[in-house]
Amino acid sequence: MDRSGFRHYLPAVGFSLLLLVTSLLPIPEGAGEQVPAFLGFALDKWVHAASYGTLAALLAWGRQARDVSTVVALVAVSICYGAGVELLQGLVPSRGVSGADFVANAVGAVLAGLVWIVAHRFGALSDRVDPPSRQ
Template sequence: MDWSGHRRYLPAVGFSLLLLVTSLLPVPEGASEQVPVLLGVALDKWVHAASYGVLAVLLAWGRRARNVVAVAVLVAVSVCYGAGVELLQGLVPSRGTSGADFVANAAGAVLAGLAWLAAHRSGALSDRTDPQSRQ
């Protein structure tokens, strides 16, 4: 088995582990009351969206995904991972599951997937020297 292609997924794996660890750390008491708002949305929701958007892009980069189906599957993986992490947060005493966090995770992953596809359709991210870039 050739593992060289699988190495492209290492950034996504590393980032997903970082998301898991930071999501399961206990939250100091009263910290959720001090969350600033940006454009009418709590800043933590922006962080959720950005984080799962980054995960979706790292997965797409690892897969070298160029078509809608492949990107949609990787976005779904990001969304499911986010749902799993939200469920695990219910086991941490100072945390809990949050539907709003799940929606932010999903929105970030979907928007990042759409941006990935748009960038590749426009040729902004095309790699013509890579024979696998047409996947």
């Protein structure tokens, strides 16, 4: 991949680093004891789903994925990244590995992948046209 192709992945790379840093920050004592719920799920699960859904969408945008197999692969990358971050949280004293967080990450990534595929099928996402490069 040349440099011009890599720049399309910069939002995904930046966001993945943001996820990593915020996921590995120590949690202050007593924080999160009474997390509010929305539609039967704790608010943090919604944040997990939205975060990894965003990562999957940014990866799909960077790749300009049009076919199902590519989107599935990018969703799998997002899920694996979430699993890795979740395992790393086990090394942070005030954090821990959570299967529920992993499931929320995966659900968000899968839903984003489905939305991406449907949006492409119905023409809601146009093909990106890059400006001509200056030489």
